[in-house]
Amino acid sequence: MIIEIDEKSGFCFGVVGAISKAEESLAGGEPVYTLGDIVHNRMEMERLEELGLHRATQNELDRLNGCSVLIRAHGAPPALFAKARAAGVRLIDATCPVVARLQKLAREAWDIMEPRGGQVVILGKKGHAEVVGLTGQIDDKAIVIESVDDLHNDVDPGKPIYMISQTTKSPELFDQVSRAIYDMVPGGRDNGDVIIKDTICRQVSSRYEHLKEFASRFDAVLFVSGAESSNGNALYRICRSVNAHTYKIESPDAIEPQWLDGASSIGICGATSTPKWLMERVAGVVQEMTGQR
Numbered sequence: 001m002i003i004e005i006d007e008k009s010g011f012c013f014g015v016v017g018a019i020s021k022a023e024e025s026l027a028g029g030e031p032v033y034t035l036g037d038i039v040h041n042r043m044e045m046e047r048l049e050e051l052g053l054h055r056a057t058q059n060e061l062d063r064l065n066g067c068s069v070l071i072r073a074h075g076a077p078p079a080l081f082a083k084a085r086a087a088g089v090r091l092i093d094a095t096c097p098v099v100a101r102l103q104k105l106a107r108e109a110w111d112i113m114e115p116r117g118g119q120v121v122i123l124g125k126k127g128h129a130e131v132v133g134l135t136g137q138i139d140d141k142a143i144v145i146e147s148v149d150d151l152h153n154d155v156d157p158g159k160p161i162y163m164i165s166q167t168t169k170s171p172e173l174f175d176q177v178s179r180a181i182y183d184m185v186p187g188g189r190d191n192g193d194v195i196i197k198d199t200i201c202r203q204v205s206s207r208y209e210h211l212k213e214f215a216s217r218f219d220a221v222l223f224v225s226g227a228e229s230s231n232g233n234a235l236y237r238i239c240r241s242v243n244a245h246t247y248k249i250e251s252p253d254a255i256e257p258q259w260l261d262g263a264s265s266i267g268i269c270g271a272t273s274t275p276k277w278l279m280e281r282v283a284g285v286v287q288e289m290t291g292q293r
């Protein structure tokens with residue numbers, strides 16, 4: 001029986017940075033509050049909560065006067081920073097540097113589009129924290145689309161377009177939407193009023209090809225990821241596209257024994273929000289389950 005953990009799966013540097021900042025602050029013995037999960041992984045959040053991390057909502061900021069509040073790797077809109085400062089909280093800004101650069105690009109895009117009556121289009125999940133942080137840079141004037149259908153419904157082909165993407169979107173979807181933009185604007189690719197910037201994080205896009213190769217090598221694949229992880233859902237679909245025996249689990253207790261029946265090789269991989277220790281725990285459980293057969 002071969003059981004292999006993908007060495008390239010696991011936290012990206014943005015998540016590592018945010019967790020390190022939380023751990024450093026927690027080491028001082030004071031509680032730290034986070035507005036939403038630092039990482040879309042229940043098991044890792046439980047570990048941090050045991051160290052003294054608490055979840056809070058924006059509406060609770062006023063009662064957190066003097067407390068430490070962490071801004072996640074996803075970033076946040078300027079209005080939230082202002083509200084937190086007014087409430088007198090100690091801010092720990094763990095915005096990923098890649099996201100911070102993208103926020104700056106969103107502002108630059110709007111500076112170009114606004115005088116021309118153009119549109120800033122963000123390919124991203126509506127309501128996702130990173131997207132909320134991005135649209136907040138330009139007073140929510142961006143058009144957020146999730147699909148080619150949204151593009152056709154919400155974006156005016158007669159006006160200039162500047163498209164960027166949430167960092168964790170799939171390169172495939174980004175290409176589809178980019179092609180659809182050129183198909184719908186006058187003059188197609190020669191239209192000088194279209195700017196498209198591929199802003200998918202390389203920590204994510206580089207994993208697509210790698211995971212295809214990894215997942216295709218095993219009889220069964222266990223993809224470990226939180227249900228809320230946008231990046232996890234996209235990478236899981238990639239594994240599943242090359243190996244129908246790919247199963248998504250949040251924790252080792254979700255493994256169904258019949259998935260492993262007849263398998264002589266099992267690959268374990270995950271998202272940029274999946275802790276290594278969790279994949280190792282999954283490997284241990286697989287070892288026990290297959291050892292009993």
Ligand code: SF4
Binds near residue numbers: 013074
């Ligand atoms: S996926 Fe990329 S942009 Fe997002 S937190 Fe990780 S390193 Fe930063």
